[in-house]
Amino acid sequence: MGDVLGVAVLGAGHMGADHIRRLDQVVSGARVAAVADPDPERAKEAVAGIEGVSVHTETAAALDAPGVGAVLIASPGPAHEEALLAAFERGLPVLCEKPMVPDSTGALRVVEAEARLGRRLARIGFMRRYDAEYRTLKSLLDGGRLGRPLMLHCVHRNVSSPPGFTSAMLVNSSVSHEIDAARWLLGQELTAVTVLRPRPSAGAPEGLLDPQFVVFETSAGALVDVEVFVNCGFGYQVRCEAVCERGSARIGEAHTMVVTADGGARAEVPQDYLVRFADAYDREVRDWVDATRRGRVTGPGAWDGYAASVVAEAGVRALGTGARTTVEMVERPALYGGTGTR
Numbered sequence: 431m432g433d434v435l436g437v438a439v440l441g442a443g444h445m446g447a448d449h450i451r452r453l454d455q456v457v458s459g460a461r462v463a464a465v466a467d468p469d470p471e472r473a474k475e476a477v478a479g480i481e482g483v484s485v486h487t488e489t490a491a492a493l494d495a496p497g498v499g500a501v502l503i504a505s506p507g508p509a510h511e512e513a514l515l516a517a518f519e520r521g522l523p524v525l526c527e528k529p530m531v532p533d534s535t536g537a538l539r540v541v542e543a544e545a546r547l548g549r550r551l552a553r554i555g556f557m558r559r560y561d562a563e564y565r566t567l568k569s570l571l572d573g574g575r576l577g578r579p580l581m582l583h584c585v586h587r588n589v590s591s592p593p594g595f596t597s598a599m600l601v602n603s604s605v606s607h608e609i610d611a612a613r614w615l616l617g618q619e620l621t622a623v624t625v626l627r628p629r630p631s632a633g634a635p636e637g638l639l640d641p642q643f644v645v646f647e648t649s650a651g652a653l654v655d656v657e658v659f660v661n662c663g664f665g666y667q668v669r670c671e672a673v674c675e676r677g678s679a680r681i682g683e684a685h686t687m688v689v690t691a692d693g694g695a696r697a698e699v700p701q702d703y704l705v706r707f708a709d710a711y712d713r714e715v716r717d718w719v720d721a722t723r724r725g726r727v728t729g730p731g732a733w734d735g736y737a738a739s740v741v742a743e744a745g746v747r748a749l750g751t752g753a754r755t756t757v758e759m760v761e762r763p764a765l766y767g768g769t770g771t772r
């Protein structure tokens with residue numbers, strides 16, 4: 431194992447601050463060496479009490495700061511491409527929050543830049559791949575005991591959407607998790623998408639198409655449906671049921687505590703992703719730090735980030751037209767395993 435990994439964290443908002451705490455207090459073998467945020471007060475607040483961190487407002491200054499050996503990108507999606515390319519130029523390994531790059535043209539530029547380097551540097555923060563329940567489901571499906579998967583029924587609910595959240599973001603920010611999880615669980619590409627829009631909830635901000643019902647078709651003829659509802663008001667719920675030829679398997683309830691008292695039982699629902707996926711984020715960052723210190727790049731990569739962006743973009747078009755929309759991806763570069771679906 432190499433030296434303690436000095437990490438530059440870009441973006442000190444909700445996720446950035448949580449990852450800074452994780453790198454400082456939860457994960458061994460790493461330290462926060464630098465932080466960059468255009469809002470210096472937010473950056474200072476996120477690293478308060480941590481020694482040896484330099485605070486910057488510019489990405490380049492943080493990447494070039496003393497002791498930086500890797501980058502964690504937690505800025506908003508539109509800022510990711512520039513940060514990824516800057517990290518690649520410096521040969522720095524990266525953990526980049528989803529979406530890798532919201533638009534597929536930018537995502538492809540990232541894939542091409544990494545392919546030109548001839549080695550992988552980027553891991554994308556699709557943390558569900560590190561969630562214990564998702565991993566158990568993946569092992570079950572891979573083991574084949576239930577036969578071939580035919581359908582995934584998914585639910586993705588948030589208590590409320592943050593200011594500025596758009597109808598397109600239900601697909602390209604929220605459902606991006608299901609897009610990656612479905613590709614990973616099934617080992618298939620998503621080839622077409624249809625988005626149905628029920629009457630918007632009165633609890634959603636004016637003009638937001640919330641909830642939505644998204645249906646994906648896969649390269650091997652399976653279907654994946656996702657109810658996404660980001661102003662459900664009552665809790666953070668993420669569920670997935672795989673229906674296979676000889677049985678079904680459902681995940682998404684294990685993080686619930688059931689309190690029995692006063693003659694009744696009450697199941698508590700987590701209120702946000704930081705609670706529901708706390709273990710997954712810890713495992714994701716620990717695994718990234720360990721692999722990086724060993725000089726390895728593992729987990730979902732730039733190709734997976736690109737695939738998610740292309741599928742999400744088709745989904746946003748489908749949302750606009752109401753029509754079934756096919757997904758067109760470029761050929762997979764050799765760096766990511768050549769052509770064909772996994």
Ligand SMILES: NC(=O)c1ccc[n+]([C@@H]2O[C@H](COP(=O)([O-])OP(=O)(O)OC[C@H]3O[C@@H](n4cnc5c(N)ncnc54)[C@H](O)[C@@H]3O)[C@@H](O)[C@H]2O)c1
Nearest residue numbers: 440441442443444445446467504505506507509527528529
């Ligand atoms: N994996 C997950 O479950 C999960 C959960 C929430 C958010 N996210 C992702 O994490 C990222 C950040 O989301 P958030 O909720 O923390 O947002 P946020 O708005 O809370 O924080 C973003 C921060 O980035 C800063 N910033 C803006 N431009 C920047 C730039 N060019 N360089 C550096 N910093 C910049 C902002 O000032 C802000 O402090 C997004 O990509 C989002 O999709 C992932």
Ligand SMILES: O[C@H]1[C@H](O)[C@@H](O)[C@H](O)[C@@H](O)[C@H]1O
Nearest residue numbers: 587588603604605607660703
């Ligand atoms: O950026 C967030 C994050 O990715 C959460 O995990 C998801 O539940 C939200 O819907 C999304 O807005």
